[in-house]
Amino acid sequence: MRPSTIQKRQAIIDTATRLFLEQGYRDTTLDQVVSITGGSKQTMYKYFGNKEGLFLAVLESHMESFEKIFDFQGEDEADIDSVLCRFGRQYIEGLCQDPILGLYRVVLTEFHQYESEIGQIFWRSGPARIHQNLVAFLTSAPVSEKLAITDADIACSQLLALLRLDLQSKATLGHRMPGQEWLQAHIRRTVDTFYRIYSKD
Structure with a gap:
């Protein structure tokens, strides 16, 4: 994908994010997005297929950003305490503020009314996937040396x-x-x- 295409696509996602957060899914239209970003509905359909496809792209974009909180690569795993405190702060701040919070509201309040898999997709691409990153950290060698975690899935859920x-x-x-x-x-x-x-003590 050309840089100009990537930039245009991201501009659409940014605009759509703002409209979805301000107006909700039902009251946001592709015409509104086009009127702000320019271009045409044909371009919108080419990139996203339809409004639901655009909303999925918005979810994916922001869940990818949120997932970075769960990326423990490059951390000083010897200092597990500091890693967990850093993670905890970023997790709460990301979870309880827009755009993640607002998008969660939209999924929670609007998509149970539609014959749509958005809720399931949101869960699979968000909580279920990023959960595994924390599980991987909790089963890493430095953590295993200090903590006696026998079921990392349960430990992950407990920590969160x-x-x-x-x-x-x-x-x-x-x-x-x-x-x-x-x-x-x-x-x-x-x-x-x-x-x-x-604790092993």
């Missing part, structure tokens, strides 16, 4: 649940995120709890 608490639910309902001081203390408590559960 401890971090998430009801923060995502509250954010979905419009509650403001807690301040940085509270968030840092919460992450510290979560990592300490995780260590107590799986």
